[in-house]
Amino acid sequence: MFSNNMQSFIILNIYILIIVNVILLISVYYQIIKDKIKKKRYEKKSIYLKPMIIAFLNDENHEVQVKRELKNNYLKMIAIDIMVEYAEANHVNLSTQFVSLNLVDLVIKKLRKKLNIIYLKKLALMGSEQAYDILMDFAQSEDLDISYMSYFGLARINAQKDKKIAAIQQLVRSDIFRDRIIEILRQFDLAFEEWLELLEKEESVKGKIIFIKVIMIKDDILREDYSDHLEKFLNDQREVKIAAIEALGNSRNAKYIDVLRRIYENEENWQVRVAVAKGLSSFKFESVKDVLLKMTKDSEWWVRYNAIKSIVAMGEDGLFSLIDLSLESSDEKISDLAYYFLNANHDVYNTVKNIEV
Template identity: 25%
Template sequence: MPNNELFILSVLTISILCILVILLVYLTIRKAIDIKRREKIEKYKEIYNPLIFQLLTEGSYSRALTPESPLQQKAIEELLSRYANVLEGEEESKRLTEFASMHLTEYYRKQLKSKKWSTRMNTLYHIDDFNMISLLDDVYGLTKKNRLSHEELVHILRILALFQFQPLFQMLTNNYQYLSEYDYRHILIRIEKQQFDQFVLHFYKAELPLQKAVLEVISIKRERSYLPFIENSIHSNTGEVKLRSLKALAEIGYVKNINPYLDLLYSTKWEERMIAAKLIGSLKVEKAMPGLIELLHDQSWWVRYQAGQSICQFANGKDILRKVLETSNDVFAKDMAWEWLHKGV
């Protein structure tokens, strides 16, 4: 029996060693193939780079830029990705899109049907970067797939927003009501005003995440035309929606009548006091200065911090902070005044 066990153990050991050797050989060969592949791609990039640069900057096209193999397509794709991240001119970006559409549309169309999640996602990123509206129908078609990851769905919707896809409003308000505020915001930020107005009109029927996203996008874009909507939202809502509306107003930095908002400096909610302080700082309302000075003594650090920042936005803000530092008996107010006096020094 011991001899049999020893024999079996020896056979298993040899088998495992053989498997490890085979695996090592496979990985070595695979690595060598990958290195060779990468070297070829880099050589193609050296050839294509000046030609693509000339195409994008001057509009002159060379027949040598027509890819004839997957490696050549990969080289062109990598170069276009690099240029897409640095191009600022509208004409150059348009040329990049036209070139990518001419040579990569069919390739990406096949890649979108890949069973590999990573392949599909990378393809979506490239379609996005290159603004390839030629693949609009293919991208939209993906939304009808049964098995679609959350990451894929959100990126598909972001691309549809980039292409100003008209049915997107119905999709977001009827089919995808379960998305997060973060998801909605990254989609809506790409929509142009005419279509975004649909979401503003739909605001009071929307779920809270979509409402917050709409307000956040207005904050980011600082679009004055939405002031009546924002002010109405402040007076018609409470809680998070009211706070987001106040934030949007502060970011826009303009109101016709500041008086309705001055009382918010004395709100029982610290969030409202903080955002009111931000609004006063944006508008530089002199008569609200006593309220800002009082907020330097607030129990909330966030309110004190915003009050200090807002006071700094006034022409005589530094002088006021020095006076607080010299005369106040409140340690927290003195600390905040000192902090803003020495910021950037």
């Protein structure tokens, strides 16, 4: 009797398991079919709307027609996607057009009702000043994805200077990783003098490093009257000093060679000496040859490594010196390191091969 009951119980459970799996399978297929239908519907509406929307973007006289077609929020969301794609492909700012079609307000209302990263991204890509306040609020989120996307959107807004500065200062104080902060800041449209002003007013080490790294890749760093502002940061804390050395190197102004040489000769910290080795790579080889060759004999391996790396980056003159170094140096460690660069680096190998030919 007990055996029969157990057998019935097992069979019942097998049936239940089969039924559950069938239901799950049906659910999966239903979702796949549903997604396909949604995708086809989206594609069909997008194909229909796209010519009208692009016509409107090229001629605002089509605005009434487009508004008439955008009968519901679903169609408006498709219009947003079309316009964002167009703006990205053609590198144009469509913030005015987004506002004129009432699309910015629509996304803001949805986000106020429920925060959603997909809608936040759409709002960020619109670049509309109407979104400034809500993006500033969301930027303070503890969720770094939300915070990052909000600041990304703020960087795209052509707002008044005081609003840009407020967003920048809030961003610099945020918990976003430093490299990501620098990445976003480089999207803000500020004059070089305004970046310098922010740097000179900044009190935190983190902020100074960030602003110097933002400034150092801009073309205006080549102007002596601008790059001179960075010299005083050579007397700041170590990380700030390192950033300033890199920036002065990027200026390519030969007047700073002696400044960097003196720093190397008097600097105890090896990380700062490494920064000098890297910074000297931006100058003409003959002007920095002596100091770089001296650095190949430094007591710290990373300094020697970066000195030789800088020599490699200086073209044929640098390579000839490196060949001499690998053959003639009385220090086996130096000659081995020089030989390593000549032998291991594919670009260097091809360059040497071309020289030989």
